[in-house]
Amino acid sequence: xxxxxxxxxxxxxxxxxxxxxxxxxxxxxxxxxxxxxxxxxxxxxxxxxxxxxxxxxxxxxxxxxxxxxxxxxxxxxxxxxxxxxxxxxxxxxxxxxxxxxxxxxxxxxxxxxxxxxxxxxx
Amino acid sequence: xxxxxxxxxxxxxxxxxxxxxxxxxxxxxxxxxxxxxxxxxxxxxxxxxxxxxxxxxxxxxxxxxxxxxxxxxxxxxxxxxxxxxxxxxxxxxxxxxxxxxxxxxx
Numbered sequence: 001x002x003x004x005x006x007x008x009x010x011x012x013x014x015x016x017x018x019x020x021x022x023x024x025x026x027x028x029x030x031x032x033x034x035x036x037x038x039x040x041x042x043x044x045x046x047x048x049x050x051x052x053x054x055x056x057x058x059x060x061x062x063x064x065x066x067x068x069x070x071x072x073x074x075x076x077x078x079x080x081x082x083x084x085x086x087x088x089x090x091x092x093x094x095x096x097x098x099x100x101x102x103x104x105x106x107x108x109x110x111x112x113x114x115x116x117x118x119x120x121x122x
Numbered sequence: 123x124x125x126x127x128x129x130x131x132x133x134x135x136x137x138x139x140x141x142x143x144x145x146x147x148x149x150x151x152x153x154x155x156x157x158x159x160x161x162x163x164x165x166x167x168x169x170x171x172x173x174x175x176x177x178x179x180x181x182x183x184x185x186x187x188x189x190x191x192x193x194x195x196x197x198x199x200x201x202x203x204x205x206x207x208x209x210x211x212x213x214x215x216x217x218x219x220x221x222x223x224x225x226x227x228x
Binding site: 046047048049062063096098101103105106107108109110111112113114115 | 152153154156158164165166167168171172177209211213216217218219220221222
């Protein structure tokens with residue numbers, strides 16, 4: 001059974017860059033038909049898709065965050081990562097990684113990692 | 123941007139009740155609509171994909187219907203483990219989630 005686990009700092013200072021890693025186990029990160037996503041949840045804005053990376057290495061990002069986001073894949077470690085620059089208090093959220101399943105033209109997220117709370121504060 | 127509006131934002135129900143949650147898109151999204159369940163402190167869990175397809179392992183009391191702009195999640199015979207928050211999500215364009223519907227104990 002595929003499992004995902006987020007890791008990274010729980011506290012980031014304003015203006016810094018957040019770096020999170022998602023480790024995938026129980027399946028291959030190289031399999032076709034999937035993509036690897038980051039989603040965050042705040043009390044104010046709810047669930048917000050950040051972006052994802054395909055096994056080929058190409059990306060899609062939320063236009064509202066695109067200028068600050070980089071998502072990359074490390075197939076040798078079965079991991080993918082998120083970098084979000086210029087962090088502010090508004091980026092305080094629970095960050096989830098998830099597998100995207102694509103059966104064109106439809107797609108969905110399953111499963112999700114347990115989530116990691118990231119707080120932006122000096 | 124496509125706006126996803128769920129209603130109600132919360133509801134109170136009893137064990138055994140039939141519960142209906144509605145999700146409306148601001149423009150046509152065909153059947154590119156998924157439903158998730160989230161319990162406190164946990165990640166969302168996929169229930170329904172592509173409007174009406176039950177995810178493997180999800181109890182058959184959950185069902186989804188609709189297309190174009192109007193969609194419904196129905197829970198037949200509500201069980202204790204179903205008290206949670208439910209989200210719709212469209213993937214027609216940039217993935218977006220509804221604001222959630224909290225199902226509470228009456």
